[in-house]
Amino acid sequence: MATSIIERPKEKFAQTQRKDLWWLEPLVYFVGLSCFLGYATWAAFQGKNYEWGPYLSPFYSPLITVKWWNLSPAFLILWVPAGFRATCYYYRKAYYRSFFMDPPACAVSEGCKKYSGETNFPLILQNIHRYFLIGATVLLCFLWSDVIKAFNFNGHFGVGMGTMVLFANTFLLSMYSLSCHSFRHLIGGYKDGFKCGFQHDSYKGVSCLNEHHMFWAWTSLFMVGFADFYVRMLAMGIWMDIRLL
Amino acid sequence: MTTCTLKKEEKSPHSSDDLKSKIVTLKIFRGDKNGGSEVEYKVPVEEGMVVLDAVHYVQRSIAPDLAVRWNCKAAKCGSCSAEVNGKPRLMCKSRLDDFDLSKEIKVYPMKSFPIIKDLACDVSWNYEVNKKITPFTPKPNTDWTMSQRDIDRVQEFRKCIECFACQNVCHVIRDHDLKPKFAGPRFFVRVAGLEMHPLDAADRLEALKNDMGIGFCNITKCCTEVCPEDIHITDNAIIPLKERVVDRFYDPLKMIFRKLFKER
Numbered sequence: 001m002a003t004s005i006i007e008r009p010k011e012k013f014a015q016t017q018r019k020d021l022w023w024l025e026p027l028v029y030f031v032g033l034s035c036f037l038g039y040a041t042w043a044a045f046q047g048k049n050y051e052w053g054p055y056l057s058p059f060y061s062p063l064i065t066v067k068w069w070n071l072s073p074a075f076l077i078l079w080v081p082a083g084f085r086a087t088c089y090y091y092r093k094a095y096y097r098s099f100f101m102d103p104p105a106c107a108v109s110e111g112c113k114k115y116s117g118e119t120n121f122p123l124i125l126q127n128i129h130r131y132f133l134i135g136a137t138v139l140l141c142f143l144w145s146d147v148i149k150a151f152n153f154n155g156h157f158g159v160g161m162g163t164m165v166l167f168a169n170t171f172l173l174s175m176y177s178l179s180c181h182s183f184r185h186l187i188g189g190y191k192d193g194f195k196c197g198f199q200h201d202s203y204k205g206v207s208c209l210n211e212h213h214m215f216w217a218w219t220s221l222f223m224v225g226f227a228d229f230y231v232r233m234l235a236m237g238i239w240m241d242i243r244l245l
Numbered sequence: 246m247t248t249c250t251l252k253k254e255e256k257s258p259h260s261s262d263d264l265k266s267k268i269v270t271l272k273i274f275r276g277d278k279n280g281g282s283e284v285e286y287k288v289p290v291e292e293g294m295v296v297l298d299a300v301h302y303v304q305r306s307i308a309p310d311l312a313v314r315w316n317c318k319a320a321k322c323g324s325c326s327a328e329v330n331g332k333p334r335l336m337c338k339s340r341l342d343d344f345d346l347s348k349e350i351k352v353y354p355m356k357s358f359p360i361i362k363d364l365a366c367d368v369s370w371n372y373e374v375n376k377k378i379t380p381f382t383p384k385p386n387t388d389w390t391m392s393q394r395d396i397d398r399v400q401e402f403r404k405c406i407e408c409f410a411c412q413n414v415c416h417v418i419r420d421h422d423l424k425p426k427f428a429g430p431r432f433f434v435r436v437a438g439l440e441m442h443p444l445d446a447a448d449r450l451e452a453l454k455n456d457m458g459i460g461f462c463n464i465t466k467c468c469t470e471v472c473p474e475d476i477h478i479t480d481n482a483i484i485p486l487k488e489r490v491v492d493r494f495y496d497p498l499k500m501i502f503r504k505l506f507k508e509r
Contacts, residue, residue, distance in 0.1 A: 017331030017351050089484050092464045103416040106467035107331050107356075115421040117461035124460070127487075127495035181480070185488035193395040193443035200394040210480065 013111030014104055022105040029098035032218070033091075036225055040078070043228050047072030049235035050228070054150045055162040057228040058169055062142040080139055081224075084132035089181045090217045092126065130182040137177060143170040159245035162230060169227040172220035179209035179216050269341060270349040271299055273311065277362050283351070284308075290341055296352060297325050297336035300364070312362035320473055323408030327364050328353040333410040333471045355413040368409050374428050377456065381439055382447035395443040401481060402438035404474040407431065411468035411478055417461045428457035430468035430478050437482035440489065450493045459483070459490060 016022065043050075043059055050057040064076045085091050096102050103110050118126050147170050150163040177183065188194060188203030209216070233239050267290040275284045286307055288299045297315055304311045316322035318337045325336040330344070330351050344350055358366040383389075411430040417423050428436075436453060439445050453459050468478040476482070492499050 017328065017353065019330050019348070089464050089479075093466050096463050096465050102463065103420060103465060103467070106414050106465075106470050107328070107333060107419070110416060110420045113421065115417070115423070115461075117417065117458075117463050119458070119460035123463075124495075127491045130488075130491070130496070181484045182488060185485060189485050189488060190492060192441055192445070193392075197394070211477075213480075 012109060013101070014108060015111070016105075016108040018105070018107060022108055026098040026101075026104050029094040032221075033095060033098065036221055039225055039229075043232065044072055044074035044078055046232075047074070049232045050074070052231055052234035053160075053162070053241065054152050055160075055166060055231045055234065055241075056146050056149070057231045058143055058146070058166070058173075058224050059228045061139070061146050077139065080132065080135040084129070084136040085217075085221070087126045087129035087132055088217065089129070090213050129180075130186065133177065133180055133182045133186075136173075140170070140174055140177060143173060146170070153243075157245075158243060161242040161244065162234065164244070165223075165227050165230045169220070169223045172216065172223045175209065176213075176216040176220040178206060179213045181210060181213070184210050267346055269299060269344075269346050271303065272349050272351045273300065273303065273364070274353045274360075275308075275311070275363050276360065278360050281360070281363075285349070290346060292342075294341045295337050296327075296329050296339040296341065296350065299341060299350075300336060300352060312365045314365045321406055323406035323473075326355055326366075326408045326410050326413065328356060328413075333414045335408055335410070335473045338473050355409065357413045357415075357419045358409075368412075370424060371407070371409055371412060371429070371431065374432050374457075375435070377452075378432060378435060378439070379447045379449055379452070381442065381445055383444050384446040387444050389444065391443050398441050398481065399438050401476055402434045404476055405431065405434055406474055408473060410471045410473065414467045414471045415462075416465065416467065417458075417463075421461075423458065423461055426458045427461045428459075430462075430483065432457065433459060433462070433486055434476060434478055434482045437486050440486065450490055453486060454490050454494055459486060462487070 014023075040059065043057075050060040051063070056063060059074045059078060061077065064073050066076075069076060097104060101110060102112070102115070116123075118124055143166075147163070147167050150166045151157055151159060153160070184203070184206045187206050188199050191199075194200035194203065234241055268287050269290050271286045271288055272283045273286060275281050286303045288302045291298075295318075297313075297318060300311070300313050301315075304313060313325070313327075313336075315325040315337065317324070320335050320338040323335070326333065327336050328334075328351075329336065329339050331353075333355065336352070341350075352364065354360050354364045355366045355368075358368050358370070361367050409431060411434075412418055415430055417427050418429055433453075436449050436457070439447065440449055462483055464479060464484065466479045468483075469476075469480070472478055
C-alpha cells in the first residue's frame with residue numbers, strides 16, 4: 001500500500017507539518033503590540049494635550065514638571081509600566097513568539113541555532129519583574145487618585161464619560177497587577193505551606209485572577225491607550241465629553 | 246481493505262453518514278535512526294476512531310512490521326506520543342473526526358528524541374535526567390500530617406503521565422537541542438511537586454538554576470498547550486520555580502536580607 005516516498009527534510013525557519021493557521025496568533029500579537037507601542041511613543045513625545053477638565057491621561061500620571069527635564073513629562077513615568085509589561089511573564093510569551101520568533105509557534109521551526117534563553121544579559125534582567133510590580137503599584141495609587149478627581153467638576157460631584165473611561169482603565173490595570181505571577185509568588189507562592197486559611201484564600205484568589213492574566217494584559221493595554229486617546233481628543237477639541245450625572 | 250459498515254442508530258454528532266465508506270489517508274513515517282520516508286496508507290474510518298486505531302489498522306492489515314509504542318489506549322499510560330499533523334499529542338486521544346478527513350493525516354515520531362523504528366522513539370534521556378533530581382526528603386522528625394490546602398498545588402503535578410509531549414514540543418530541546426544543560430518541562434513539574442511539598446526538606450534551587458537550566462525556558466507556554474493532562478505547566482510549575490530562583494539568586498534585597506540575618 002506504500003504509494004509515495006518522501007525523505008524527511010531538515011527543518012528551516014517556520015517549517016512545520018502543522019496545517020492550522022499557526023501564524024495567526026503571532027501575527028495578531030505583532031500587530032496589537034506594534035500598534036500600541038507606536039501610539040504610546042507618539043503620545044509620549046507630544047508633551048501636550050494630556051489633560052482636560054478633571055481628567056488626566058494615564059500616560060502622564062502623576063504629572064511631574066521639573067525645570068531640569070526638557071523632554072515630555074511622560075518619559076519620567078512611562079519607564080515603570082513599560083518595564084513592568086516588558087518583563088511580564090505573559091508578554092514574554094507574546095513577544096518572544098511574535099517579534100523574536102523564538103519560537104514563532106509551537107512545533108514550528110526557528111531555523112536558528114544560537115540560543116541562551118534568559119541566562120545572559122540583557123534577558124537575565126527579566127528576573128527583576130517584581131521590582132517593576134512594586135513601581136507599577138505605586139503608579140496605580142496615583143491613577144486611583146486621578147479617578148477620584150475625575151468626579152470633581154469645578155467643586156461639584158459629577159460623572160462624565162471620561163470619568164468612566166478613567167475608572168475602567170484603572171480597574172483593568174489593577175486587575176492586571178493583581179493577577180501578576182510575581183504578586184502571586186509574593187502573596188504565598190514562595191511558601192510550602194500556609195499557616196492560616198486567610199493566606200491560603202488570598203493565594204487562591206490571586207491564582208484565580210492569574211489564570212486570566214492574558215485577558216487582563218490585553219484589555220488593560222487597550223484601555224490605557226484609549227484613555228489617553230479620549231483625554232487627548234477632548235483637549236484638542238475634536239470631541240466633547242458627555243456628562244452622565 | 247475492508248469497508249466500514251455502521252448501524253443507523255449509531256449516528257454521532259459528527260455525522261456518521263459522512264464517515265460511512267470514508268477512507269482516510271494516513272502518511273506515516275517509516276524508518277530508523279539512519280533515515281526514513283513517509284509512506285501512505287488508506288484506512289477505512291469507523292465512528293469514534295482515534296489515530297491510534299488507524300495506526301493499529303495499518304499494523305494489523307497492511308504493514309505488520311510498523312513499530313508503534315502503546316499500552317492503555319485511554320490517555321493514561323503516556324506511551325503513544327507522536328506528532329499528528331505536526332502537533333505533539335497522544336494518538337489515543339486524537340479522534341479522527343476532529344480532522345478534515347478529505348485531507349491526509351501525517352503521523353510522525355517525536356522530533357526531539359532519537360528514532361528507534363517508525364513511530365517508536367528512544368526517550369531514555371528523560372529517565373537519566375529524572376535520576377539526577379534529589380528525591381523526596383522528609384523533614385527530620387516529621388509527623389506526616391498535612392492539610393489539604395498545603396498539597397492542593399502538588400496534586401496537580403501528580404497527574405503527569407510522562408508522555409513527554411512537553412519535552413518534545415519545548416523549543417529549547419526541539420530546536421536548540423540543549424539537552425545536556427536543560428532538563429525540560431516534565432522535570433520542572435517534578436521538581437515543583439517536590440519543592441512545594443510541605444514535608445520536603447531538600448533544596449533543589451541551585452541544581453534548578455545550574456544543572457537543570459531553568460533560565461533557558463523563555464515562557465512560551467508550548468508545554469502547557471500540548472499537555473494531554475491539562476497541567477498548567479508554565480503558570481503553576483515553571484514560573485513559581487523561576488520566582489523561587491529569583492528569590493535566591495537575583496533579588497538584591499533578599500540577598501542583603503539573608504546576609505544580615507544569616508538565613509539561607
